[in-house]
Amino acid sequence: APCFGISEGSPTPVGVISDTGRTLDQIETVPYEQAFLIGDLLTTSITMLSGEPKAGKTLLAAGMAIALINGHSEFLGLPVHQRLDHIIFGVTDEGASAELRARLTGAVPDNSVTVFPVEDTGRDGFWASVMEDLVQMRPGLFVLDNVIGALAPGEDISDPSAAARFMRSVRPISSAGIPVLLVTHTPKGTAEGMSV
Numbered sequence: 001a002p003c004f005g006i007s008e009g010s011p012t013p014v015g016v017i018s019d020t021g022r023t024l025d026q027i028e029t030v031p032y033e034q035a036f037l038i039g040d041l042l043t044t045s046i047t048m049l050s051g052e053p054k055a056g057k058t059l060l061a062a063g064m065a066i067a068l069i070n071g072h073s074e075f076l077g078l079p080v081h082q083r084l085d086h087i088i089f090g091v092t093d094e095g096a097s098a099e100l101r102a103r104l105t106g107a108v109p110d111n112s113v114t115v116f117p118v119e120d121t122g123r124d125g126f127w128a129s130v131m132e133d134l135v136q137m138r139p140g141l142f143v144l145d146n147v148i149g150a151l152a153p154g155e156d157i158s159d160p161s162a163a164a165r166f167m168r169s170v171r172p173i174s175s176a177g178i179p180v181l182l183v184t185h186t187p188k189g190t191a192e193g194m195s196v
Helices: 016-020 057-069 096-104 126-137 160-175
Strands: 036-038 046-051 087-091 113-117 141-145 180-185
Touching: 036 057, 046 057, 046 160, 057 087, 057 096, 057 141, 057 180, 087 096, 087 126, 096 113, 126 160, 160 180
Parallel strands: 046 180, 087 113, 087 141, 141 180
Antiparallel strands: none
């Protein structure tokens, strides 16, 4: 009996795999220097940075921004592969804009970083509007600090459907050629959740 659309004796499957599957030699090779902004740390697609609250995630993201904007050759002993002219931070925590300003003022040109509050993410079209602005502004990196604060009210990042919806919201940014750094909290203990 046929199984999943493959008839007996049929040498080639018909469907998703035959339409989208590629052998290793057919997959585009991306040179290491083009796959990473900072070697083995920050990719040119989507990177997730997670840790406990107050572990220094924002400080690390600000340090990466300084290295990228100033064209440093290394960051924490890792090679910096690209110099960026502009980085956009979307922030969710109260006081995060002032914190970034304190960390970046004097370390990078004022016009090299844009910071905006990520609010009302449950509103229809919110991420589409962010995407529209990002495509128009063409930053070298978009940093979302933090994922938990960007969830719609009642959403829990531990819920697979909420995580999938969120990734569908931000994946087009990376697909447009804008690297994305997503900063998120891990729970401190078993009693702490990951929801808004």
